[in-house]
Amino acid sequence: MHLLLVDDDQTFCRVLGRALERRGFEVSTAHDGESALALAHRRVPTHAVVDLRLRSDSGLRLLPALRALSQDMRIVVLTGYASITTAVDAIKLGATQYLPKPADADDIVAAFDPPPAGIAGGAAESPRPLSVDQLEWEHIQRALSENGGNVSATARSLGMYRRTLQRKLAKRAPRRGDERCG
Numbered sequence: 001m002h003l004l005l006v007d008d009d010q011t012f013c014r015v016l017g018r019a020l021e022r023r024g025f026e027v028s029t030a031h032d033g034e035s036a037l038a039l040a041h042r043r044v045p046t047h048a049v050v051d052l053r054l055r056s057d058s059g060l061r062l063l064p065a066l067r068a069l070s071q072d073m074r075i076v077v078l079t080g081y082a083s084i085t086t087a088v089d090a091i092k093l094g095a096t097q098y099l100p101k102p103a104d105a106d107d108i109v110a111a112f113d114p115p116p117a118g119i120a121g122g123a124a125e126s127p128r129p130l131s132v133d134q135l136e137w138e139h140i141q142r143a144l145s146e147n148g149g150n151v152s153a154t155a156r157s158l159g160m161y162r163r164t165l166q167r168k169l170a171k172r173a174p175r176r177g178d179e180r181c182g
Contacts, residue, residue, distance in 0.1 A: 001024060001025050001026065001046050001047060002025070002026045002028070002043060002044075002045045002046050002047070003020055003025040003026065003027050003028070003045055003046070003047040003048065003049065004027075004028050004029075004030065004036060004039060004040055004045040004047070004048040004049070004050075004066075005017055005020070005027055005028070005029045005030070005048075005049045006029075006030045006031075006032075006033070006036040006048065006049065006050045006051060006054065006059060006062065007029075007031065007049075007050075007051040007054070007078070008031050008032065008051065008053075008054045008055045009051075010031060013029045013031065014029075016049070016105060016108075017029050019104070019105035020049075020105050020108070020109075022105075023105060023109055025047065028043070028045070031054075032054055032055065032057065033054055033057050033059070033061060033062050036050075036062055037062065037065055037066075040065075040066060040069055041069070044069045044070050044073070045066075045070075045073060046070075046072070046073060046074065047073065047074045047075075047076075047112055048066055048073060048074070048075045048076070049075075049076050049078060049108055050062055050063070050066075050075060050076070050077050050078070050095075051077075051078050051079065052077055052078065052079035052080075052081060052086060052090070053079065053080070053081060059077060060077070060086070060089055060090060060093055063075060063077075063090065063093035063094040063095055064093055064094060066094065067093070067094035074096045074112040075094060075095045075096050075097075076095065076096060076097045076098070076099060076108055076111045076112065077090040077095045077097070077098045077099070078099050078100075078101055078103055078108075079098070079099075079100060079101060080100070080101040082098075082100035083137060083138055083141040083142075084138050084141070084142065085138070085141040085142050085144075085145045086098075086141070089145075096111065096112065097111035097112070099111055136168075137168075139158075140154070140158065140165070140168060140169070143157055143158055144169075151165060151166060151169070
């Protein structure tokens, strides 16, 4: 089992790579999309773990190219910026599963397994409901996607000032269980 691990955080790659090797994978790591595709073309992986955000690029751009190399490749997208919109996009582009960070090696290995019969592949369900901050983030991401990434059009559709929306977009996505007040 050959696994391609793509993340711009070199320390994270090293730690996760070792953990996945202990679970039986032969791991190749890349820190950007270009080197990831070069590695994948040299030796087609059976599994891939791709970070959603790769410095100035999106890991989603790798998915169609990886899927073209092998229809059977199991691909997990990891992200610290989880949203329903990006989860749906990842699955549509060929991801097997979409996991929010922090995710450990056991979570990733479990995500490679096909979902139970009758359940479509996609983001893992959370036992906790979304916080108000998370719901707001999801709504903004959906509106941004519907407006083709146009911040001004999204602000108009949400009835808020463009600068307010830009400030909200500049913040990281709220974590699960983040119960901040105010």
